[in-house]
Amino acid sequence: MAIPELCFPFARELQEQHDALRAAVRWFQAEVEPAQPALAAERVNAREFLRVFREQLTQHFRFEELSGFEGGVGAHDPEIQRWTQELIRQHRAFEEHLDALSARLDATALDAGIPAVLLTELGAFFGALRRHDAEENALILWISRGPTDFARDTDGP
Amino acid sequence: MTSSAAHTSPDRSANQRSACQHVGQPGSGALRASLSDEHPLATLLDEHQVILSHLTRLAELTLAPALVTAPAVRRAVLEELLRLATKLIGVEPHHQREEQVLFPALEERGIHGPPEAMAAEHVRLRALKHALHDQARRLLAGGENLWPETCATAETLIEMLRAHIAKEDGVLYPLALRVIREASVWAELRRRCDAIGYCCPRVAVAADQGDGYP
Numbered sequence: 272m273a274i275p276e277l278c279f280p281f282a283r284e285l286q287e288q289h290d291a292l293r294a295a296v297r298w299f300q301a302e303v304e305p306a307q308p309a310l311a312a313e314r315v316n317a318r319e320f321l322r323v324f325r326e327q328l329t330q331h332f333r334f335e336e337l338s339g340f341e342g343g344v345g346a347h348d349p350e351i352q353r354w355t356q357e358l359i360r361q362h363r364a365f366e367e368h369l370d371a372l373s374a375r376l377d378a379t380a381l382d383a384g385i386p387a388v389l390l391t392e393l394g395a396f397f398g399a400l401r402r403h404d405a406e407e408n409a410l411i412l413w414i415s416r417g418p419t420d421f422a423r424d425t426d427g428p
Numbered sequence: 429m430t431s432s433a434a435h436t437s438p439d440r441s442a443n444q445r446s447a448c449q450h451v452g453q454p455g456s457g458a459l460r461a462s463l464s465d466e467h468p469l470a471t472l473l474d475e476h477q478v479i480l481s482h483l484t485r486l487a488e489l490t491l492a493p494a495l496v497t498a499p500a501v502r503r504a505v506l507e508e509l510l511r512l513a514t515k516l517i518g519v520e521p522h523h524q525r526e527e528q529v530l531f532p533a534l535e536e537r538g539i540h541g542p543p544e545a546m547a548a549e550h551v552r553l554r555a556l557k558h559a560l561h562d563q564a565r566r567l568l569a570g571g572e573n574l575w576p577e578t579c580a581t582a583e584t585l586i587e588m589l590r591a592h593i594a595k596e597d598g599v600l601y602p603l604a605l606r607v608i609r610e611a612s613v614w615a616e617l618r619r620r621c622d623a624i625g626y627c628c629p630r631v632a633v634a635a636d637q638g639d640g641y642p
Contacts, residue, residue, distance in 0.1 A: 402583055
């Protein structure tokens with residue numbers, strides 16, 4: 272059975288950007304987190320990563336909002352509109368949360384490493400972002416393809 | 429809207445009922461114990477337990493990446509993932525009974541916010557379940573690089589659906605019991621639920637059993 276792919280440009284671009292964000296987080300988690308967070312150099316690396324990641328995230332959110340969620344994606348459906356407004360609200364919350372985490376990293380002593388609690392909170396932040404992106408991917412799939420009539424499992428749930 | 433081949437009148441034995449004990453949601457066990465098996469909310473609560481068991485298995489599959497990297501079990505894992513996604517999509521009659529029977533009954537009594545919030549979550553949950561199904565199908569067709577995305581979808585669905593069930597069990601259903609007090613109304617709601625159908629043979633109750641509403 273042929274499996275249809277997302278076919279409109281916004282969907283393709285969205286998935287590519289989500290992949291890029293995931294790759295950035297993977298890099299951070301592979302290179303910075305397990306290195307030696309107690310070292311001051313790792314704090315500097317982490318701060319630089321968060322600065323670049325914040326820019327990437329902001330550009331990504333604006334793209335989603337202007338090209339997609341506020342640009343007609345699902346505009347015909349009030350349920351979808353409510354959903355996209357919730358996702359946009361989450362964008363603001365993510366930006367504020369990341370700014371707060373960065374500020375706390377800035378506030379650590381220059382010769383200190385990355386506080387363990389902050390690393391844990393960064394991990395939670397990236398996890399929440401991953402789930403947010405998954406929800407957006409599901410939304411776009413839902414809009415682009417519509418609910419598919421899948422065969423029911425004869426055993427029931 | 430997803431169509432559903434609903435199971436309308438399966439039998440339920442005591443042994444079958446025991447498979448749906450309320451161990452996953454603190455507080456919902458007491459609520460369930462206060463209801464007769466034929467009560468519409470009892471069926472919804474029982475179905476939640478089945479759904480939660482699916483989510484537990486989904487978490488086991490998607491939080492163990494070694495399962496899909498081992499060639500010997502990869503296909504079996506992906507096939508089970510696809511079956512789970514299908515089963516989760518198959519609980520559509522559960523959502524429909526809420527949206528078409530329970531929520532309107534609450535709204536008739538002036539309660540609008542909670543039903544609207546739950547209905548909005550249904551939309552998001554439907555999309556996530558279908559996305560998971562789509563990704564599982566593509567993985568089975570050879571989409572090697574889809575596993576992280578599939579795990580993220582599963583993780584999101586598990587978190588959102590567990591929270592959704594907790595809200596319904598802990599807030600919405602107790603609220604419904606408080607504002608809908610007439611046994612005759614519950615009996616009528618039950619008849620309308622029967623017309624939509626059930627999604628889990630183990631918990632659906634034969635329509636010809638007595639009312640027995642509290």
